[in-house]
Amino acid sequence: MKTTKLAMGFGVALMAAMMSVASPAVAEDDREAIAVSAAQRDFMMAEMREFLVVVQDIVLGMAEGDMPAVAEAAHSMRMGQGGGQGMGMGRVLPLEFRQMARGTHMAFEELAQAAEFGAEGVLADLGTLMSNCTGCHATYKLVVNK
Numbered sequence: 001m002k003t004t005k006l007a008m009g010f011g012v013a014l015m016a017a018m019m020s021v022a023s024p025a026v027a028e029d030d031r032e033a034i035a036v037s038a039a040q041r042d043f044m045m046a047e048m049r050e051f052l053v054v055v056q057d058i059v060l061g062m063a064e065g066d067m068p069a070v071a072e073a074a075h076s077m078r079m080g081q082g083g084g085q086g087m088g089m090g091r092v093l094p095l096e097f098r099q100m101a102r103g104t105h106m107a108f109e110e111l112a113q114a115a116e117f118g119a120e121g122v123l124a125d126l127g128t129l130m131s132n133c134t135g136c137h138a139t140y141k142l143v144v145n146k
Contacts, residue, residue, distance in 0.1 A: 031141040036092050041142050043089075051077065051104070051133065058111070058126060067115045070122060074112035079105045097140055104132040 036044070054073050061070035079102065090098070107129035114121045 029141060031139055032094070033143045034093060034097065034140055035143050035145050037088075038144050040089060040092060041144050044142060054108070055126070055130070058122075061115075062119065062122060062126075065119070067119060067122075071112045071115035074108045074115060077105060077108035078112070079109070097136070100132060100136050100139075104129060104136075107132060 054077050057073035058070050061067065061073060093101075107125065111122060111125040111129060114125050
């Protein structure tokens with residue numbers, strides 16, 4: 001009986017220790033917060049989803065060897081195509097964010113121009129473009145104003 005209680009106590013202590021070790025740690029999110037309205041956040045999230053759709057179209061076009069489709073998809077994301085005018089985005093987005101966003105739109109245009117001449121360099125351009133995306137997501141987070 002004593003051994004059973006001792007074994008149970010040891011088992012409970014071992015489980016508690018394992019649970020504290022096995023619990024996932026929540027990483028601190030030290031990205032720069034950008035305070036936006038709900039409408040601004042929704043617009044930005046929709047545009048980012050559109051980026052993903054276009055990247056998917058580019059990858060599928062590359063896989064099929066359809067360079068005109070690649071160029072068309074990439075051209076759809078050139079500067080000024082996203083809208084957002086009149087939403088006050090320029091007032092809330094830091095300069096560095098806007099520069100990165102401009103660079104992303106320019107990278108889509110460079111990819112489109114490369115695709116018009118063939119497949120050479122398009123994959124490298126796509127890698128550069130995706131570096132902008134991952135760099136931005138690693139640097140910034142959107143926080144909705146209350």
